[in-house]
Amino acid sequence: MLVVGLDIGNYNCKTASQCYISGVEEVGKEAIFDNLLVYEGRSYTLSTSRMPVQTDKTESQEMLLLSLIGIARELAANGVSGGTYDVAL
Numbered sequence: 380m381l382v383v384g385l386d387i388g389n390y391n392c393k394t395a396s397q398c399y400i401s402g403v404e405e406v407g408k409e410a411i412f413d414n415l416l417v418y419e420g421r422s423y424t425l426s427t428s429r430m431p432v433q434t435d436k437t438e439s440q441e442m443l444l445l446s447l448i449g450i451a452r453e454l455a456a457n458g459v460s461g462g463t464y465d466v467a468l
Contacts, residue, residue, distance in 0.1 A: 392452040402426030
């Protein structure tokens, strides 16, 4: 089991080794980005602008996407190779 600490803030998202803006946007399927998340057949990347303040982040698709990006960035920063893992947040 991999343990990842993740804080989805209203301005920035933070992990132990990463900090990035709390904004995500959908991009075209042929988009080429260094940090591209493909989820349920759609492609996403970090945005340059943050998401609006949300009181209940558990109901937001964008917050899920930001969480998945944070997990991936933290695993990459720690040299975890591709595969399937159980992750505790």
